[in-house]
Amino acid sequence: MHVFQTLRGRTRARLRATPRDLVFEGLSAFTALSVVGLLVLITVILYLAAAESIRTYGFGFLSGSVWDSVSQRFGAAPFIYGMLVTSALALLLGVPVSLGIAIFLSELSPPWLRIPLTFIVELLAAVPSVVYGLWGIFVLGPAMRVYIEPGVQAVLGFLPPFQGHPIGSDVFTAGVILAIMIIPTISAVSREALLAVPDSQREAALSLGATRWETTRLGVLRYARAGIFGAAILGLGRAVGETMAVTMTIGNRAAFFGSLFEPGQTIASQIASRWLDAVPPLELGALIQLGLVLMLVSLFINLFARLMVGRFLRVGEGAE
Amino acid sequence: MATTEEMEKLQRARPGRGRLLIVVAVLVIAVALIAVAVYAGWLFPSGSPKAKTALNGAGATFPCPLITAWSSEFVNVTRAPTTPGPQVTVNYNCVGSGAGITQITSKTVDFAGTDAPLKSSERSAAPGLLHIPETIGAVTASYSVVELSTGIKLRGYTLAEIFRGTITQWNSPNISADNTGIPLPARAIQVVHRSDSSGTTFVFTSFLHLANPWWNVSLVGKAINWPVGIGAQGNAGVAGKIQTTPDAIGYVELAYTVQNNMKVAQIKNHDGQWTTPTLATTAAAAAALTSPPSPGGDWADVSILDQPGATSYPIATLTYLLVYKELNVLTTMDQTKAQALVDFLWWAVHGGQDLSEALTYPKLAAGLVTLDEGAIRSITFNGQTLHS
Numbered sequence: 001m002h003v004f005q006t007l008r009g010r011t012r013a014r015l016r017a018t019p020r021d022l023v024f025e026g027l028s029a030f031t032a033l034s035v036v037g038l039l040v041l042i043t044v045i046l047y048l049a050a051a052e053s054i055r056t057y058g059f060g061f062l063s064g065s066v067w068d069s070v071s072q073r074f075g076a077a078p079f080i081y082g083m084l085v086t087s088a089l090a091l092l093l094g095v096p097v098s099l100g101i102a103i104f105l106s107e108l109s110p111p112w113l114r115i116p117l118t119f120i121v122e123l124l125a126a127v128p129s130v131v132y133g134l135w136g137i138f139v140l141g142p143a144m145r146v147y148i149e150p151g152v153q154a155v156l157g158f159l160p161p162f163q164g165h166p167i168g169s170d171v172f173t174a175g176v177i178l179a180i181m182i183i184p185t186i187s188a189v190s191r192e193a194l195l196a197v198p199d200s201q202r203e204a205a206l207s208l209g210a211t212r213w214e215t216t217r218l219g220v221l222r223y224a225r226a227g228i229f230g231a232a233i234l235g236l237g238r239a240v241g242e243t244m245a246v247t248m249t250i251g252n253r254a255a256f257f258g259s260l261f262e263p264g265q266t267i268a269s270q271i272a273s274r275w276l277d278a279v280p281p282l283e284l285g286a287l288i289q290l291g292l293v294l295m296l297v298s299l300f301i302n303l304f305a306r307l308m309v310g311r312f313l314r315v316g317e318g319a320e
Numbered sequence: 321m322a323t324t325e326e327m328e329k330l331q332r333a334r335p336g337r338g339r340l341l342i343v344v345a346v347l348v349i350a351v352a353l354i355a356v357a358v359y360a361g362w363l364f365p366s367g368s369p370k371a372k373t374a375l376n377g378a379g380a381t382f383p384c385p386l387i388t389a390w391s392s393e394f395v396n397v398t399r400a401p402t403t404p405g406p407q408v409t410v411n412y413n414c415v416g417s418g419a420g421i422t423q424i425t426s427k428t429v430d431f432a433g434t435d436a437p438l439k440s441s442e443r444s445a446a447p448g449l450l451h452i453p454e455t456i457g458a459v460t461a462s463y464s465v466v467e468l469s470t471g472i473k474l475r476g477y478t479l480a481e482i483f484r485g486t487i488t489q490w491n492s493p494n495i496s497a498d499n500t501g502i503p504l505p506a507r508a509i510q511v512v513h514r515s516d517s518s519g520t521t522f523v524f525t526s527f528l529h530l531a532n533p534w535w536n537v538s539l540v541g542k543a544i545n546w547p548v549g550i551g552a553q554g555n556a557g558v559a560g561k562i563q564t565t566p567d568a569i570g571y572v573e574l575a576y577t578v579q580n581n582m583k584v585a586q587i588k589n590h591d592g593q594w595t596t597p598t599l600a601t602t603a604a605a606a607a608a609l610t611s612p613p614s615p616g617g618d619w620a621d622v623s624i625l626d627q628p629g630a631t632s633y634p635i636a637t638l639t640y641l642l643v644y645k646e647l648n649v650l651t652t653m654d655q656t657k658a659q660a661l662v663d664f665l666w667w668a669v670h671g672g673q674d675l676s677e678a679l680t681y682p683k684l685a686a687g688l689v690t691l692d693e694g695a696i697r698s699i700t701f702n703g704q705t706l707h708s
Contacts, residue, residue: 167550
């Protein structure tokens with residue numbers, strides 16, 4: 001009945017389209033299309049600004065391992081590497097914690113705790129990244145150096161990534177900061193995914209004699225895995241592009257690192273620390289080319305996420 | 321049809337609330353506007369009304385606190401009814417030397433600040449720019465070793481080896497040779513350097529180049545490919561990183577080490593004396609500068625690194641304001657603004673210098689003030705000099 005009325009209303013509105021309606025339709029279409037236009041414009045402008053660097057280095061830019069402003073040699077490989085390692089570390093540390101939060105909030109939490117806890121977790125997402133960076137410099141960094149990194153080293157020190165002298169402003173610290181920053185995103189989205197699981201799933205599992213853990217694992221997590229995967233990818237998107245907090249904690253060293261306890265650099269943090277005084281055309285162009293690389297990486301992450309979520313959804317439907 | 325009735329009901333009901341909302345909004349905006357107007361002095365101007373003009377500058381971050389202090393003081397000076405001319409606001413955007421040079425070259429600012437003098441390519445891109453040294457900077461080697469008090473002795477050669485990564489322990493023979501009787505710990509040195517592009521890095525690496533033959537010109541610049549170390553952003557970032565990392569050493573502008581009460585090394589100067597970085601030793605280095613070029617000349621090779629003189633601190637630098645000799649090349653310039661700019665520059669190298677020491681900048685030596693006076697006198701607008 002209700003749907004029918006709205007539909008009828010819509011048809012009538014189209015039939016009697018007043019100038020006002022036309023303006024409204026035009027404006028909203030314009031705002032929607034302007035996003036597409038903006039993306040194209042940004043890409044074109046970035047490409048033009050990076051033209052000099054692209055001409056000079058071409059694809060060798062991606063594999064170049066030196067960033068030297070004095071001799072004007074620029075390569076992106078250490079930053080791509082740094083970005084991949086920090087983001088992977090952030091996901092590795094952040095996803096299990098986020099899942100724990102999401103499961104507790106949707107499945108286990110007593111109702112009186114649910115709302116304040118949700119609110120606090122989401123508040124973490126509202127903290128500006130520069131504040132995370134400050135906290136990273138003055139609280140987390142020293143704590144990492146004195147307690148956490150030596151502790152990790154005592155257990156895993158036989159592996160090369162955990163060797164060396166912990167300094168507190170290194171790749172590991174940046175990974176931990178990123179993990180903390182993506183937890184609110186991942187936990188909020190996966191909580192939504194878990195809440196969207198119909199209760200019939202839980203009831204079915206329980207009626208078969210499943211324990212709470214088995215219910216959650218078989219009935220809920222499996223059903224919601226597309227949503228959880230999407231949540232993790234959203235988190236990855238944030239980790240890849242995060243700038244301020246990383247540049248304040250990673251130690252800003254434009255070179256490859258063998259250990260997580262060495263300073264490194266990501267694409268975003270390199271742009272942030274160098275753009276201010278970069279000399280046009282070559283160094284500035286190289287920085288902008290870095291920006292293009294970052295845009296492409298983000299694009300691929302999103303495409304990949306779409307594909308994977310789509311695949312999971314189909315599998316999920318089939319299982320149903 | 322029920323929907324139409326509802327719509328009518330809504331239309332009847334809404335306006336009342338809507339009107340109230342509009343009235344409240346208008347009231348709030350009006351009150352805010354009046355408050356702003358009173359605060360800004362549009363409604364009740366205090367004293368006699370004075371014309372206003374603004375000067376825009378951009379550039380080096382090193383003199384940023386000083387120029388900001390000048391700008392707020394110069395408003396007071398020019399606001400006074402006894403001062404002829406308009407009230408002058410000076411806006412200085414601390415975006416870095418490189419950005420400052422770019423902006424003055426494209427003529428989007430009235431003056432620029434830079435730590436490194438113009439290279440010949442930059443000079444030919446912006447002909448007619450004058451170098452006006454406005455203050456002096458010193459770069460310290462600052463460290464955080466618990467056992468050590470301030471003033472350990474590091475010669476330039478040793479400093480370069482530390483930043484090269486060949487001296488890695490605090491108790492290495494090179495360091496202990498100059499510091500007999502001081503208990504140097506057997507721990508690793510943590511090197512901290514700037515991650516952004518900076519005049520401070522240019523000065524420091526230029527000094528290392530002078531002091532150690534290994535440190536070649538490919539490692540001299542505003543941002544270099546450091547052999548070792550942690551990078552941090554800005555002087556404040558490096559200072560913070562040194563203070564929070566044990567056994568660290570880094571290079572920081574003098575002002576930051578004084579404000580943060582940091583430990584700084586004594587450096588061996590040209591005369592073989594160990595000198596502590598202070599305002600006095602920095603000023604001494606600037607005073608030792610002999611036969612500077614003319615303000616409109618080529619300053620590219622001017623340096624006050626490693627100057628002779630028993631008290632000259634060896635890692636010092638001049639920092640410059642860049643101004644066009646003929647101001648009509650700036651499209652936004654007019655007679656009033658040109659006069660205001662020249663008055664500001666004159667005041668900055670005279671009265672403004674009294675603000676320096678409180679902000680940990682040395683005062684300009686008399687010789688440099690004379691040089692600046694000549695430069696400011698030579699500035700013209702449409703061929704007319706502005707300061708006699």
